[in-house]
Amino acid sequence: KAGVTQTPRYLIKTRGQQVTLSCSPISGHRSVSWYQQTPGQGLQFLFEYFSETQRNKGNFPGRFSGRQFSNSRSEMNVSTLELGDSALYLCASSLGGVNTEAFFGQGTRLTVV
Amino acid sequence: GNSVTQMEGPVTLSEEAFLTINCTYTATGYPSLFWYVQYPGEGLQLLLKATKADDKGSNKGFEATYRKETTSFHLEKGSVQVSDSAVYFCALRGGSNYKLTFGKGTLLTVNP
Numbered sequence: 001k002a003g004v005t006q007t008p009r010y011l012i013k014t015r016g017q018q019v020t021l022s023c024s025p026i027s028g029h030r031s032v033s034w035y036q037q038t039p040g041q042g043l044q045f046l047f048e049y050f051s052e053t054q055r056n057k058g059n060f061p062g063r064f065s066g067r068q069f070s071n072s073r074s075e076m077n078v079s080t081l082e083l084g085d086s087a088l089y090l091c092a093s094s095l096g097g098v099n100t101e102a103f104f105g106q107g108t109r110l111t112v113v
Numbered sequence: 114g115n116s117v118t119q120m121e122g123p124v125t126l127s128e129e130a131f132l133t134i135n136c137t138y139t140a141t142g143y144p145s146l147f148w149y150v151q152y153p154g155e156g157l158q159l160l161l162k163a164t165k166a167d168d169k170g171s172n173k174g175f176e177a178t179y180r181k182e183t184t185s186f187h188l189e190k191g192s193v194q195v196s197d198s199a200v201y202f203c204a205l206r207g208g209s210n211y212k213l214t215f216g217k218g219t220l221l222t223v224n225p
Binding site: 004008031033035042043048050055056060090091092096098099101102103104105106107 | 147149155157158159162164167183202206207210211212213214215216217222
């Protein structure tokens with residue numbers, strides 16, 4: 001069974017640009033969550049989608065957005081990139097219940113210069 | 114809101130030593146508790162989980178027991194190996210919020 005796939009693995013962008021990251025969940029999983037990981041702030045929740053609907057949202061500015069498609073694949077977009085957006089972005093998929101495990105992809109390493 | 118506190122690292126042990134990484138939590142209701150491990154340059158791997166009080170999660174020699182009376186979920190392993198060197202995260206998910214709340218992580222280094 002294939003795991004969670006995130007593309008691309010690495011990205012370098014310039015301040016002010018925008019970026020789109022992609023996540024393909026485990027087959028059958030309808031929930032996809034996104035997290036930002038930085039050395040200073042640790043792991044912070046961005047948002048969660050379930051069956052194409054945003055179910056939860058973290059405390060990030062509106063420059064961070066996401067969506068989920070009918071095949072459960074998800075994308076997140078960051079507009080007007082800032083240096084502080086440099087981070088490892090992790091996607092997790094699960095069946096969607098509160099007690100279910102979340103399985104993570106290998107992440108996308110975004111560097112903003 | 115929910116929160117997780119885990120012991121500050123780094124933790125350095127010799128091979129075959131006993132490992133404990135403390136984790137306590139604050140949450141309403143009955144959250145599910147998880148331990149994840151992150152190897153350098155990789156994402157998080159689920160190590161074990163427990164969904165109700167007194168449950169013991171176990172995997173690859175690691176164990177953790179859900180203690181509601183002390184709101185704790187300490188990770189233990191009887192004999193660590195060099196290959197266990199990684200960052201370990203305690204996390205919870207509960208209530209009406211589907212997000213995972215993580216501790217800050219504990220870096221474990223095991224020397225031969």
